Amino acid sequence: xxxxxxxxxxxxxxxxxxxxxxxxxxxxxxxxxxxxxxxxxxxxxxxxxxxxxxxxxxxxxxxxxxxxxxxxxxxxxxxxxxxxxxxxxxxxxxxxxxxxxxxxxxxxxxxxxxxxxxxxxxxxxxxxxxxxxxxxxxxxxxxxxx
Amino acid sequence: xxxxxxxxxxxxxxxxxxxxxxxxxxxxxxxxxxxxxxxxxxxxxxxxxxxxxxxxxxxxxxxxxxxxxxxxxxxxxxxxxxxxxxxxxxxxxxxxxxxxxxxxxxxxxxxxxxxxxxxxxxxxxxxxxxxxxxxxxxxxxxxxxxxxxxxxxxxxxxxxxxxxxxxxxxxxxxxxxxx
Numbered sequence: 152x153x154x155x156x157x158x159x160x161x162x163x164x165x166x167x168x169x170x171x172x173x174x175x176x177x178x179x180x181x182x183x184x185x186x187x188x189x190x191x192x193x194x195x196x197x198x199x200x201x202x203x204x205x206x207x208x209x210x211x212x213x214x215x216x217x218x219x220x221x222x223x224x225x226x227x228x229x230x231x232x233x234x235x236x237x238x239x240x241x242x243x244x245x246x247x248x249x250x251x252x253x254x255x256x257x258x259x260x261x262x263x264x265x266x267x268x269x270x271x272x273x274x275x276x277x278x279x280x281x282x283x284x285x286x287x288x289x290x291x292x293x294x295x296x297x
Numbered sequence: 298x299x300x301x302x303x304x305x306x307x308x309x310x311x312x313x314x315x316x317x318x319x320x321x322x323x324x325x326x327x328x329x330x331x332x333x334x335x336x337x338x339x340x341x342x343x344x345x346x347x348x349x350x351x352x353x354x355x356x357x358x359x360x361x362x363x364x365x366x367x368x369x370x371x372x373x374x375x376x377x378x379x380x381x382x383x384x385x386x387x388x389x390x391x392x393x394x395x396x397x398x399x400x401x402x403x404x405x406x407x408x409x410x411x412x413x414x415x416x417x418x419x420x421x422x423x424x425x426x427x428x429x430x431x432x433x434x435x436x437x438x439x440x441x442x443x444x445x446x447x448x449x450x451x452x453x454x455x456x457x458x459x460x461x462x463x464x465x466x467x468x469x470x471x472x473x474x475x476x
Contacts, residue, residue, distance in 0.1 A: 159456070163459040184466050187469050187473070188466060191434065195332050197441055212351075217319065220356070
């Protein structure tokens with residue numbers, strides 16, 4: 152065991168003993184480091200519970216905050232990733248519909264509509280664009296809201 | 298009720314609106330968060346900062362992504378809130394400078410004033426060492442993890458963790474020597 156490894160073990164063992172409230176003679180180890188460990192224990196006092204008054208105050212404040220959060224959720228505040236996923240799926244649907252309509256319009260077999268006349272492909276493009284812009288606006292609105 | 302649920306499972310339930318799951322997480326972490334705050338802010342501000350942290354957790358719960366560990370996300374909020382606290386207070390120095398009694402620099406002193414001075418003295422030293430040194434000290438002292446548990450969480454060998462810990466304590470000691 153190297154000198155440093157032995158020191159690592161000593162400081163670790165001393166810390167374990169101090170934190171377990173067992174007596175550890177820092178003088179037998181590296182005294183300076185032992186004093187630091189003791190001072191850290193005094194600073195943090197790991198076993199000291201938060202005051203009951205704080206716990207009561209915290210629970211009240213958290214309940215209130217939780218109710219606010221729940222109210223937001225009921226008015227459409229779904230988790231962001233669900234909204235993003237829904238918007239993404241909607242965008243894919245719009246793209247597929249636009250693509251299939253474009254294909255029908257440019258194909259040789261469909262040359263007219265039931266009510267007569269040739270469908271205007273510019274309308275398809277227009278509706279697709281509007282759909283995509285709408286989905287984009289939704290995504291942006293959700294992003295801003297979050 | 299949630300004894301066997303992981304932090305990540307509880308966080309997911311809380312995100313979906315399960316209040317009990319959130320409070321189970323709160324109960325799991327209150328002591329650790331409180332200890333971490335104690336190590337970084339003046340005693341009179343510990344309670345307020347702790348409250349701000351948990352309120353921030355509720356507000357940003359939806360931003361937690363399951364890819365990361367819950368405690369990593371939580372401690373990021375803890376550090377951010379502590380940084381905000383000092384920003385609000387407009388302090389450059391993380392811990393208020395105090396007129397230290399000469400005797401108080403000896404960590405063995407015992408009077409009440411000396412104890413208060415020593416707390417600030419060691420707090421300032423702890424906050425001045427690099428983040429990875431602070432983190433391993435806090436994992437042992439504030440979170441109450443054993444060295445073996447720390448090694449598991451960090452994916453390091455026990456020897457590496459103990460070595461890092463000794464160097465962290467040494468760095469705090471060196472910082473005390475510089476003040």
